[in-house]
């Protein structure tokens with residue numbers, strides 16, 4: 001698959017873009033098993049070289065800290081309900097599509113999974129990384145800016161359950177808007193922290209409008225947070241970030257009472273001293289892990 005060479009994307013939340021450092025490559029056994037199963041590369045050295053090669057291409061497209069710190073190599077256990085008919089799984093800010101591949105490996109039908117990202121090139125590089133093609137891995141991709149209302153407009157959270165209703169045609173999507181009220185699970189890792197407080201709220205409202213009203217529908221995952229809600233300015237592993245971080249209390253009250261009417265959702269959020277990539281051992285920011293479940 002060919003990628004045209006362009007200027008790397010500008011990233012507001014990041015102040016430094018260090019050269020890649022393979023010392024941060026550190027696959028845990030479960031990460032390694034995931035990559036070996038999907039790529040067919042059994043040799044550890046060859047797998048490392050393959051991942052480094054694709055990482056270098058992706059870093060030229062968009063030099064995100066999560067690409068620099070191998071965030072995409074972390075196997076993240078997903079347990080999505082398999083029992084819901086026509087359930088749709090959407091990963092926003094999906095980058096290579098690693099989480100979608102994990103959900104599919106876990107039994108989620110690829111034809112019902114959609115990745116969305118500002119950069120189509122990163123999704124294309126995902127095919128290179130995982131040695132797949134649109135034919136062998138038929139999950140959908142919708143490229144575009146999630147803040148553009150033509151791509152994703154804010155809609156009120158769905159109030160009517162659509163159990164048994166025909167699912168939108170995912171093969172002919174031109175934006176995420178036809179998915180309003182239809183998505184069973186929305187995933188976002190290392191995504192919200194790219195935006196300031198008002199834009200995080202905007203994005204939360206946009207996600208809420210996509211979520212199905214069926215009880216158990218869920219929006220979930222993780223990004224950088226803080227003990228005290230406010231700016232997070234840190235340098236870790238040579239990546240300098242300036243972000244807005246919610247704490248669990250402010251994150252929960254944003255979703256339960258502002259984005260959704262109070263009592264419509266159960267929100268769980270906790271700060272963990274856990275990195276979202278394979279590195280970040282020194283002075284790393286705290287990670288906010290969270291889920292918002294329709295009641």
Ligand SMILES: C[S@@+](CC[C@H](N)C(=O)[O-])C[C@H]1O[C@@H](n2cnc3c(N)ncnc32)[C@H](O)[C@@H]1O
Nearest residue numbers: 064066071072093094095117118145146189190
């Ligand atoms: C830091 S990466 C996280 C990637 C992936 N979720 C992971 O955890 O490995 C953030 C992703 O969000 C995408 N992104 C940034 N701004 C976006 C926007 N406005 N709309 C859609 N995607 C965006 C980037 O292109 C990038 O792939």
